[in-house]
Amino acid sequence: MKVLVIGAGAREHALSWRIAASPRVSKVFCAPGNPGIAEVAELLPIAPTAIKELLQAVIDNGIDLTVVGPEVALEAGVVDLFEANGKVIVGPTKAAALLESSKAFAKEIMLEAGVPTASHHVFSECRALERHCAEVGAPLVLKADGLAAGKGVFVIERAADFPAAIEALFGALRAERVVVEEFLSGVEVSCIFASNGTELIPLAPAHDYKRLCDNDLGPNTGGMGSVCPSPRIDEQELAWIQEHCANPILRVMRARGAPFKGFLYAGMMVPAGLEGRPDGIRVLEYNTRLGDPECQAILVRLESDPIELFEWMAGVRAERPKLVWRKQVSTCVVIASDGYPEQPVKGGQITGLELAALVPGAVVFHAATTLDARGNLVSNGGRTLTIVGLGADSDSARSAAYKAVDLVQLRGRRVRRDIGIGA
Numbered sequence: 250m251k252v253l254v255i256g257a258g259a260r261e262h263a264l265s266w267r268i269a270a271s272p273r274v275s276k277v278f279c280a281p282g283n284p285g286i287a288e289v290a291e292l293l294p295i296a297p298t299a300i301k302e303l304l305q306a307v308i309d310n311g312i313d314l315t316v317v318g319p320e321v322a323l324e325a326g327v328v329d330l331f332e333a334n335g336k337v338i339v340g341p342t343k344a345a346a347l348l349e350s351s352k353a354f355a356k357e358i359m360l361e362a363g364v365p366t367a368s369h370h371v372f373s374e375c376r377a378l379e380r381h382c383a384e385v386g387a388p389l390v391l392k393a394d395g396l397a398a399g400k401g402v403f404v405i406e407r408a409a410d411f412p413a414a415i416e417a418l419f420g421a422l423r424a425e426r427v428v429v430e431e432f433l434s435g436v437e438v439s440c441i442f443a444s445n446g447t448e449l450i451p452l453a454p455a456h457d458y459k460r461l462c463d464n465d466l467g468p469n470t471g472g473m474g475s476v477c478p479s480p481r482i483d484e485q486e487l488a489w490i491q492e493h494c495a496n497p498i499l500r501v502m503r504a505r506g507a508p509f510k511g512f513l514y515a516g517m518m519v520p521a522g523l524e525g526r527p528d529g530i531r532v533l534e535y536n537t538r539l540g541d542p543e544c545q546a547i548l549v550r551l552e553s554d555p556i557e558l559f560e561w562m563a564g565v566r567a568e569r570p571k572l573v574w575r576k577q578v579s580t581c582v583v584i585a586s587d588g589y590p591e592q593p594v595k596g597g598q599i600t601g602l603e604l605a606a607l608v609p610g611a612v613v614f615h616a617a618t619t620l621d622a623r624g625n626l627v628s629n630g631g632r633t634l635t636i637v638g639l640g641a642d643s644d645s646a647r648s649a650a651y652k653a654v655d656l657v658q659l660r661g662r663r664v665r666r667d668i669g670i671g672a
């Protein structure tokens with residue numbers, strides 16, 4: 250069969266790479282993809298939001314199944330359009346993707362479903378928000394309601410930082426509504442579930458490293474690395490999360506006439522010292538897609554055929570697939586460009602990838618890369634590459650990943666050195 254992956258990052262490289270390895274797949278397409286993805290897929294120069302062109306490409310190329318990477322394509326309604334035209338696609342409709350594209354909607358659904366989460370208020374007016382922040386005081390978390398590519402969340406630890414955050418939210422970010430949440434402490438885990446609309450299959454849990462610098466210092470980013478499986482939760486806790494934080498969401502979405510198909514990513518906060526009492530775990534947010542860089546760490550461990558899973562999720566296969574995971578663990582390290590996340594420098598030449606790819610246990614995935622006029626591989630944005638190491642334990646997975654990372658050159662690059670330590 251022929252499969253299309255929508256997107257252009259390292260998540261989509263990992264998807265294309267894993268799908269290409271399926272014995273059932275004769276050809277992979279990726280729109281728009283990147284030079285790394287071009288090694289395993291034919292690239293179609295179509296943006297993830299150009300959904301009519303995507304549909305036409307599926308028709309023209311006889312593509313049987315489409316997998317959506319980024320949330321912008323979901324918000325643009327790619328799943329609605331494809332399904333209306335009888336095309337098989339993995340992902341939620343626009344109405345179901347509101348769980349990610351509107352934080353206020355997600356909170357409403359969580360309340361209705363009885364899901365444990367931080368308490369919250371919604372404001373659409375600057376003065377009222379200022380008054381609330383002054384009354385309650387720090388710490389508080391302020392979030393723009395809509396999609397903001399990871400830039401819409403402000404964790405405020407000192408009251409002096411409220412004015413700048415409020416200014417950014419109603420100013421540069423043009424938020425129409427701001428969700429203010431109780432601050433939760435603990436460690437985060439990404440619990441991703443595959444859904445066919447009525448049932449869930451948990452993927453191996455992962456966690457990512459959101460801060461730019463070692464020891465979780467510096468600004469928040471889209472994620473500087475990840476590990477899978479995450480040692481921060483055990484099987485019993487994952488089952489508790491599925492029962493209390495994922496199944497109820499499926500139920501409420503179905504009752505509202507917007508069944509959730511696709512990847513439901515529950516971003517969880519796990520407080521310290523749970524000691525077998527998972528009821529302290531809270532949902533921070535839902536994403537309606539695979540996480541990046543969690544996806545890369547998860548997919549290298551997936552032994553079973555992903556096509557069976559995708560067909561089940563898209564509703565064209567009744568039999569529930571059984572996912573088999575490699576015993577090996579994975580560590581994924583992001584190489585970001587100079588200036589990331591504030592002002593990533595584009596155009597820096599990247600070398601050493603051929604050697605990195607030869608490191609045993611290492612897999613290189615391209616994120617923001619492109620070819621310059623002379624055909625050199627250069628960075629084209631913030632997170633430029635991700636390198637996954639697989640190993641018998643976290644030390645050997647880390648060692649494979651960093652051995653490969655150290656063979657890659659990109660001037661001024663930003664890399665965390667502590668991904669997977671203790672994981």
Ligand code: AMP
Binds near residue numbers: 433
């Ligand atoms: P979100 O996009 O809602 O997941 O927020 C991005 C990041 O902000 C999360 O991964 C957390 O690190 C942090 N964050 C979000 N909500 C809270 C909260 N209620 N308490 C503490 N940290 C939070």
Ligand code: GLY
Binds near residue numbers: 457472536541
């Ligand atoms: N790594 C976090 C995300 O994909 O949203």
